[in-house]
Amino acid sequence: MRCTIISHAHNGAMTPSLSILVIDDNKIRASIIEQGLRDAGHEKVIVVDQMDGLLRKITTIEPDVIVIDLENPNRDQLEHIFQVTRAVQRPIAMFVDKSESGSIEAAVDAGVSAYVVDGLKKERVKPILDMAISRFRAYSRLNRELEEARTELAERKTIDRAKGIIMKSKGISEDEAYRLLRKTAMNQSRKIIEVAQGLVIASGLLED
Amino acid sequence: MSTRSSDTVIAGYIPLLDSALLVAAARLGFAEEEGIDLQLVRETSWANIRDRISVGHFDVVHMLGPMPIAASLNITSLAVPMRVPMALGLGGNAITVSCAIWDQMSAADAGEEGDPASTGAALAQVIAERKTAGGDPLRFGVVHPFSGHAYELRYWLAAAGIDPDADVEITVLPPPLMPDALAVGQIDGYCVGEPWNTAAVHAGTGRIATFKEAIWPASPEKVLGVTESWAERNPDRLDRLVRSLVRSAEWCGNKENAPQLAALLASAEFLDCPANLCLPALTDQMRLSKAGPALDIPFMTFSGPLAHCPRLEHGLWFYSQMVRWGQAGFNAADLDIVRDTFSSAIYRRACGVGEQSALRQPQPARFFDQTPFDPDAIEAYVEAFDLKV
Numbered sequence: 001m002r003c004t005i006i007s008h009a010h011n012g013a014m015t016p017s018l019s020i021l022v023i024d025d026n027k028i029r030a031s032i033i034e035q036g037l038r039d040a041g042h043e044k045v046i047v048v049d050q051m052d053g054l055l056r057k058i059t060t061i062e063p064d065v066i067v068i069d070l071e072n073p074n075r076d077q078l079e080h081i082f083q084v085t086r087a088v089q090r091p092i093a094m095f096v097d098k099s100e101s102g103s104i105e106a107a108v109d110a111g112v113s114a115y116v117v118d119g120l121k122k123e124r125v126k127p128i129l130d131m132a133i134s135r136f137r138a139y140s141r142l143n144r145e146l147e148e149a150r151t152e153l154a155e156r157k158t159i160d161r162a163k164g165i166i167m168k169s170k171g172i173s174e175d176e177a178y179r180l181l182r183k184t185a186m187n188q189s190r191k192i193i194e195v196a197q198g199l200v201i202a203s204g205l206l207e208d
Numbered sequence: 209m210s211t212r213s214s215d216t217v218i219a220g221y222i223p224l225l226d227s228a229l230l231v232a233a234a235r236l237g238f239a240e241e242e243g244i245d246l247q248l249v250r251e252t253s254w255a256n257i258r259d260r261i262s263v264g265h266f267d268v269v270h271m272l273g274p275m276p277i278a279a280s281l282n283i284t285s286l287a288v289p290m291r292v293p294m295a296l297g298l299g300g301n302a303i304t305v306s307c308a309i310w311d312q313m314s315a316a317d318a319g320e321e322g323d324p325a326s327t328g329a330a331l332a333q334v335i336a337e338r339k340t341a342g343g344d345p346l347r348f349g350v351v352h353p354f355s356g357h358a359y360e361l362r363y364w365l366a367a368a369g370i371d372p373d374a375d376v377e378i379t380v381l382p383p384p385l386m387p388d389a390l391a392v393g394q395i396d397g398y399c400v401g402e403p404w405n406t407a408a409v410h411a412g413t414g415r416i417a418t419f420k421e422a423i424w425p426a427s428p429e430k431v432l433g434v435t436e437s438w439a440e441r442n443p444d445r446l447d448r449l450v451r452s453l454v455r456s457a458e459w460c461g462n463k464e465n466a467p468q469l470a471a472l473l474a475s476a477e478f479l480d481c482p483a484n485l486c487l488p489a490l491t492d493q494m495r496l497s498k499a500g501p502a503l504d505i506p507f508m509t510f511s512g513p514l515a516h517c518p519r520l521e522h523g524l525w526f527y528s529q530m531v532r533w534g535q536a537g538f539n540a541a542d543l544d545i546v547r548d549t550f551s552s553a554i555y556r557r558a559c560g561v562g563e564q565s566a567l568r569q570p571q572p573a574r575f576f577d578q579t580p581f582d583p584d585a586i587e588a589y590v591e592a593f594d595l596k597v
Contacts, residue, residue, distance in 0.1 A: 070252075070256055070259075071252055072252070072253070073252040073253060073384075073385070074253075074382065075252070075253035075255045075256060076253045076254050076255050076351065076352050076380050076381075076382065077379065077380040077381055077382070079255050079285070079353070079380070080352075080353055080379065080380035081380075083353065
């Protein structure tokens with residue numbers, strides 16, 4: 001597999017390019033990683049999102065680096081495939097260099113695992129892994145923001161329902177209902193959403 | 209990582225019945241009694257378990273018996289020297305085949321009660337007929353290359369004259385996916401821990417052909433794994449954890465507690481499966497087929513010193529299988545590494561057990577085919593097998 005790299009160098013390329021296989025069943029995340037690697041000048045990036053026929057793909061692609069998600073429950077199977085096919089002579093997690101335990105933890109924290117062909121210089125793989133780590137982080141940030149937005153939307157809906165209940169039972173306006181909620185929350189040192197949730201639940205009980 | 213108090217222990221585990229000791233210790237107060245704040249982290253693969261204990265995310269782990277040896281021998285990724293303070297139980301695995309294969313095995317006189325010799329011989333006949341008919345080789349799933357599952361399956365196959373590397377295909381799958389993979393025909397059989405055999409039996413898609421307890425009686429399955437450096441730095445914390453797990457094991461091993469333990473393990477936080485799937489193994493009432501009777505046979509053992517105290521010969525047998533199947537080259541110097549890894553010293557220190565009583569075993573390791581295992585002559589033991597790599 002190192003021959004691939006050498007032949008590229010002989011072809012006169014400025015920097016010999018590595019083929020990178022990204023295995024991730026999360027298509028969105030996989031494409032984010034792929035884009036990041038391409039932006040960094042890696043042209044041979046192959047994304048695989050399922051295990052079917054993976055063995056054959058690895059044999060055809062002959063990747064220099066394989067990046068996988070640590071949460072992938074098929075990780076043990078991948079290690080086995082690497083051993084059986086000898087596609088990766090001896091699977092080595094990128095973070096095998098124990099002197100760099102800081103970067104190991106960063107990689108594991110970010111949920112990245114990379115396998116490199118034995119003998120491939122780690123300086124060449126490290127930027128790839130760094131890229132994958134930052135992309136994993138970017139993806140989890142996106143996810144978190146999405147989650148926060150969802151929560152906010154749900155909270156707004158609950159407050160709207162609470163306002164509706166107050167308006168109906170007290171015959172007051174929306175503004176007045178909101179002020180009443182806010183005042184109650186302040187008096188009880190609670191959040192408006194908590195008071196609203198309590199009201200919605202209590203009113204649900206009374207209706208039944 | 210935030211700084212941990214001297215009483216906190218972070219344990220990585222895989223959702224399986226034999227994570228019971230850790231789960232019960234954390235949830236039912238056994239760890240607390242020893243002043244240990246046991247925090248459990250569920251993992252999705254054994255590779256993650258291994259990597260995360262190597263880099264220090266976990267203090268201790270629920271681990272396949274052969275894995276700490278592979279780590280100490282540096283024949284796996286991210287290898288660091290490891291220790292086995294105690295085993296987390298005996299038995300608990302089974303070999304399940306699809307109903308179609310079982311029908312053929314049954315026609316070839318396979319025993320109904322999990323007898324490894326007759327089921328193996330029947331499978332050999334099925335495989336020979338399949339070969340003559342030009343069929344594809346059967347595919348079997350195991351959970352990891354360095355696992356009791358892989359070695360038990362290979363031992364059973366090889367004892368029947370089936371070459372595990374030439375006559376069948378062995379692949380690796382995560383335990384919870386095995387029953388589905390069998391149902392859709394992706395594999396023809398598998399060796400896995402409970403409840404994933406019972407799951408296929410219940411679904412009517414599989415039949416248990418034989419089981420670990422019948423192949424290698426009273427043998428260790430999962431162990432508590434810890435890095436050598438953590439064990440050396442935290443002897444007191446480790447001893448307290450071991451003692452709490454021993455007490456947890458007494459509770460888990462009491463059959464009266466089986467319904468409560470099954471409910472706890474089956475919850476969404478742990479195995480996330482129906483509780484009735486957990487009960488047969490916990491009560492030693494395994495059903496090998498959907499219509500068949502519950503067999504009143506020992507299947508899985510949590511409690512008792514024999515279930516916990518690491519035994520050198522067990523570690524050495526795992527090593528012999530690594531050599532037999534080409535995962536490791538035999539090296540006399542490696543024997544000391546295996547002995548250190550599977551030493552009973554930590555267990556004896558934690559439980560205040562003397563060497564003599566720990567070593568007084570009822571009988572040496574024995575296997576269903578009656579081939580004697582001499583831990584002092586591993587090279588000759590491996591050499592004597594017809595089938596090996």
